[in-house]
Amino acid sequence: MGEESGSAPGRGDSVLEQRAAARPSWWLDAQQQDAQAERRDDAGRRRDELAAARDAAAATRDVIAVERERMAVAVALAAHDRLDGYDADSVDAQVTHVQQQAELRRLFDDVRSLPGVPGPAVDRLQRDVELLMDSAYVSTLAMAFERGHERSDLRHIAAHLDAGVRDRLAAGQDRTDAANDRQAADRDRQHGRNARQRGVLQRAADRE
DSSP: OHHHHHHHHHHHHHHHHHHHHHSHHHHHHHHHHHHHHHHHHHHHHHHHHHHHHHHHHHHHHHHHHHHHHHHHHHHHHHHHHHHHHHHHHHHHHHHHHHHHHHHHHHHHHHHHHSTTOOHHHHHHHHHHHHHHHHHHHHHHTHHHHHHHHHHHHHHHHHHHHHHHHHHHHHHHHHHHHHHHHHHHHHHHHHHHHHHHHHHHHHHHHHHO
C-alpha cells in the first residue's frame, strides 16, 4: 500500500509531463501571448505619456500664438498712430512752406517796386532768405525717414502674425498626433487584452 501511495505523485507528474510534451506549443504560445500583452500595455502607456506631452506642447504653442498676436496688434496700433501723425505734420509743413514762399515773393516784389531800391541787391537777399527757409523745410523731411521705421514695424507685425499662425497650425498638429497616439494606445491595450484571453484559453485547453 505504501508503495502505491508513494508512486501516485510520480504517476501524476508523468501525466503532466506527457501532456506538456503532447502540447508544448500551446503553452509556449500562451506565454508568448502574455509577453506580447505586457509589451503592448507598456507601449500603450508610453503612447499615453507622449499624447499628454503633445497636448502640453499644443497648449504652450497656443499661449505663444496669442502672445504674438497681442504684440502684433500693439505694434500695429502704435505704428499706425505714428504714421498718421507724421503724415499730418508733413502735410502741414508742406502747406506752411508753400505759403511762406508765396508771401516772401510778394514781399520782395513789393520791395522791388519801391523807387530807388537796387534790384540786384534785393535778388541776392531774396535768394539768401529762400535758402534759409528751404534748409528749415528740409529738416521736416526727416520725418520721411521715420516712416521707414514705422513700415519696418509693420513688417515685424506681419512676421509676428505669420509666426502666430504657424504656432497655431503646429498646435493643431500636436493635438492630432496626440489623438492618434491615444487611439494607438487603446489599440495596443485591446491587443493586450486579446492576447491575455488567448493565453488563458490555451492554458485551459492544455489542462484538459
